[in-house]
Amino acid sequence: MLLEHLHRLNTARDARLATVTITPLDTGEAALFLEGEAYGSSVAPAIESALRTGKSGIVEIGGQAAFVNVYLPPPRIVVIGAVHISQALAVMADIAGFDLSIIDPRSAFATPERFRQAKLLAEWPEDALQHTPLDAYTALVAVTHDPKIDDFPLAKALEAGCFYVGALGSRKTHARRVERLTKLGVDENSIARIHAPIGLDIRASNPAEIAVSILADIIQALRTRDVAAGRGPAE
Numbered sequence: 001m002l003l004e005h006l007h008r009l010n011t012a013r014d015a016r017l018a019t020v021t022i023t024p025l026d027t028g029e030a031a032l033f034l035e036g037e038a039y040g041s042s043v044a045p046a047i048e049s050a051l052r053t054g055k056s057g058i059v060e061i062g063g064q065a066a067f068v069n070v071y072l073p074p075p076r077i078v079v080i081g082a083v084h085i086s087q088a089l090a091v092m093a094d095i096a097g098f099d100l101s102i103i104d105p106r107s108a109f110a111t112p113e114r115f116r117q118a119k120l121l122a123e124w125p126e127d128a129l130q131h132t133p134l135d136a137y138t139a140l141v142a143v144t145h146d147p148k149i150d151d152f153p154l155a156k157a158l159e160a161g162c163f164y165v166g167a168l169g170s171r172k173t174h175a176r177r178v179e180r181l182t183k184l185g186v187d188e189n190s191i192a193r194i195h196a197p198i199g200l201d202i203r204a205s206n207p208a209e210i211a212v213s214i215l216a217d218i219i220q221a222l223r224t225r226d227v228a229a230g231r232g233p234a235e
Contacts, residue, residue, distance in 0.1 A: 005032045009071060016073040016135050020047050025058070025065045035227065044228070051227040073137040074099055075163075075222055079118075080125055080153050081144035082109035085168070088211035089141070090118040096215060098139075103128040105149065125153040139164035139218045141198065145173075151180055158190040164221040166198035166214060195221075 005021065009032070012019045018035035022043055033039050033047055046059045050070035059068050077093050079086045082104035093100040094117045101119040104110040110122040121128040134140060140157035142150040145168060154177075157165045167177060174196040181191050199213030200220070 002030070005030065008032055008034065013071065013073070016137055018051055018073060018137075019071045020050050021069045022046060022061065023067045023069070024061075025067060048227045052223055052225070073135075075137050075139070076100065077139045077141060077218065078103065078132065078134065078153070078157075080104070080140070080142040080150055081146075081168075082106065082111075082115065082120070083143055084207035085143050085210050085214070086118075086141075087114060088208040089214060090115055092211055092215050093117075096219065098218075101132055103132070103153070104144065125149060125156075129153060129156055134160035134162050136161045136163055138162045139166070139221070141166050141214060141218075143168040143198070145169060147177070147180055151177070151184065154194065155181060155184050155186050158186060158193060163225050164195065164218045165193055166195035166217065168198050168210075169196060171197065 009019055012034055020033045021030045022033070023030040033043070035051060039047055042062050046061055046066070046068050050056065050068050051072070054070060054072045056069045057067070058065055060066070076099040077089070079089060079100065079102045082102050086102050090100050090102065100117070101121060102110065102115055103121045103123065103125050105122065105124045107122045110120055112120060121132065134157050138157070138160070140153060140162045142154050144150050150167060154165060154167060167174065169177065177196070178191055195217055198217070199210060200217045202209070202213045204210045204213045
């Protein structure tokens with residue numbers, strides 16, 4: 001690997017940005033692409049597939065075989081609320097390969113005894129998110145039902161471009177949430193990104209089933225997210 005590529009890969013890793021290298025097998029001359037940078041249409045399908053799936057392998061580009069290597073930041077989940085759903089979600093997220101943090105200022109709920117698989121932050125989100133910044137490879141899950149706790153991180157998640165933003169509550173509850181977020185200055189298009197009611201509609205009826213629906217929704221959002229924003233002019 002070229003030293004220049006290694007430097008760019010390390011810089012991207014520190015910034016939690018995805019990168020893709022494409023190496024034609026006949027020449028061995030690698031090209032490196034950072035997510036969000038412009039790239040030509042001939043390599044677009046290979047880059048976009050790698051960014052969505054996280055899988056490396058040999059593909060055909062322009063009639064030639066090439067090895068595509070993808071480097072994705074570890075996806076993570078930040079849960080607002082140390083509730084029963086969060087307990088189940090923490091176990092499932094660990095199995096699925098997600099780092100998971102739980103933020104809840106209510107110390108009676110946010111106890112190590114209840115959450116052994118997750119990083120626990122018994123702080124207000126306004127404080128916790130200063131040292132747990134959100135980004136495009138983070139899913140934000142708000143499940144406290146308390147606007148004083150949920151609304152701020154929801155607005156921050158939309159601002160940060162989190163790949164998934166979900167909030168627990170009925171449609172009536174969400175309608176009131178939309179009013180509050182609008183007053184906070186969040187625009188209509190951003191608010192429309194919130195998955196509410198949260199999770200896939202699998203008729204979940206208990207906390208563990210709701211956690212399954214949330215995790216499935218998160219995985220679907222990760223694997224179907226828009227990764228074509230950096231596509232450049234045709235080559």
